[in-house]
Amino acid sequence: QNYHAVLMENRRLFNEVQDLKGNIRVFCRIRPFIPGQAGRETIVEHIGDDGELTVANPSKPGKEGHRMFKFTKVFGPDASQVDVYSDIQAFIRSVLDGYNVCIFAYGQTGSGKTYTMTGPNLATEATWGVNYRALNDLFQISETRSSTLKYEILVQMVEIYNEQIRDLLSSGGTQKKLGISTASQSSGLAVPDASMHPVRSTSDVMDLMDIGFKNRAVSATSMNERSSRSHSILTIHVRGNDLKTGSALHGNLHLVDLAGSERVDRSEVVGDRLREAQHINKSLSALGDVIFALAQKGAHIPYRNSKLTQVLQSSLGGQAKTLMFVQLNPDNVSYSESLSTLKFAERVSGVELGAARSSK
Numbered sequence: 001q002n003y004h005a006v007l008m009e010n011r012r013l014f015n016e017v018q019d020l021k022g023n024i025r026v027f028c029r030i031r032p033f034i035p036g037q038a039g040r041e042t043i044v045e046h047i048g049d050d051g052e053l054t055v056a057n058p059s060k061p062g063k064e065g066h067r068m069f070k071f072t073k074v075f076g077p078d079a080s081q082v083d084v085y086s087d088i089q090a091f092i093r094s095v096l097d098g099y100n101v102c103i104f105a106y107g108q109t110g111s112g113k114t115y116t117m118t119g120p121n122l123a124t125e126a127t128w129g130v131n132y133r134a135l136n137d138l139f140q141i142s143e144t145r146s147s148t149l150k151y152e153i154l155v156q157m158v159e160i161y162n163e164q165i166r167d168l169l170s171s172g173g174t175q176k177k178l179g180i181s182t183a184s185q186s187s188g189l190a191v192p193d194a195s196m197h198p199v200r201s202t203s204d205v206m207d208l209m210d211i212g213f214k215n216r217a218v219s220a221t222s223m224n225e226r227s228s229r230s231h232s233i234l235t236i237h238v239r240g241n242d243l244k245t246g247s248a249l250h251g252n253l254h255l256v257d258l259a260g261s262e263r264v265d266r267s268e269v270v271g272d273r274l275r276e277a278q279h280i281n282k283s284l285s286a287l288g289d290v291i292f293a294l295a296q297k298g299a300h301i302p303y304r305n306s307k308l309t310q311v312l313q314s315s316l317g318g319q320a321k322t323l324m325f326v327q328l329n330p331d332n333v334s335y336s337e338s339l340s341t342l343k344f345a346e347r348v349s350g351v352e353l354g355a356a357r358s359s360k
């Protein structure tokens, strides 16, 4: 094997990673207006090639109703899955160097979170979302390094619904509630009892995802409803062994499809719906609070306020890297949700999450 080529590739990746250090990355993605959907006009617009967008208040025509926001990057409605992936590729690949990386999709139901993270149709490779592309990429790069490093890739998938954690990859179909172990958190195994599956190829991954989606459906009263009200976390553990020195590294990648962020009118819902809404609201604000506290370099980071932040603790802060896709639905009826999504994004962006390179 060409040792020099491997070395050069490692150096190139290391340089890319250097560029990515620092603040949490917030990438907005505006999904296309889909004919037949509710609402009419496209009121969210991506301007120029920079990370700027404007939102127009439908009831305030003219300049006065326009608000501008600026983020690391904005993907307009024409951006393809390939475009999106190519901008996060270096992030993903750094897991092979022992980093912990966390990628979230945040937004109201119907804004394209699942489209970005999973994709609409497994059968069409062009529409694959981040999770399939990430795994494929990790397989490929680990292969190119195989003369110097031996990698093992393992996958877990859990769901958090009403502050209860369930294993989505347990084969028996019984979904016991799982606990969190702080002892194992530092190695990225925050949910030690969730089943762990070694994967070697894209088809292994497809089979597992299939189980995951089926398990999600089994426990759902109505699949669409349930999936928009639970957080799903796909965790990819990467273990590498340096064949020359014998040293080991461990990185993990969390790919998180968050529950819909839409606010529910409390005067209108009762019972289960109200309980779900309260849990979602609590965990999404806990996530915002954790990222905000990290920015302030506070002595106390409130990880314990939700299951979501507890599970992800080892990948939020310290040397971990975080990226959030903020998904926007462009129509006029979504105006107030889009605005609150953007305000959340504004709060969590521009935040120092710790930059040092892992010494593992």
Ligand code: ADP
Binding pocket: 030, 031, 032, 034, 077, 107, 108, 109, 110, 111, 112, 113, 114, 115, 116, 120, 228, 327
């Ligand atoms: P969410 O997960 O936020 O509830 P979905 O990912 O299910 O939203 O997206 C809602 C609908 O919009 C789906 O029919 C999806 O295929 C479509 N959609 C979302 N984003 C895009 C996009 N970038 N291009 C084309 N269709 C999209």
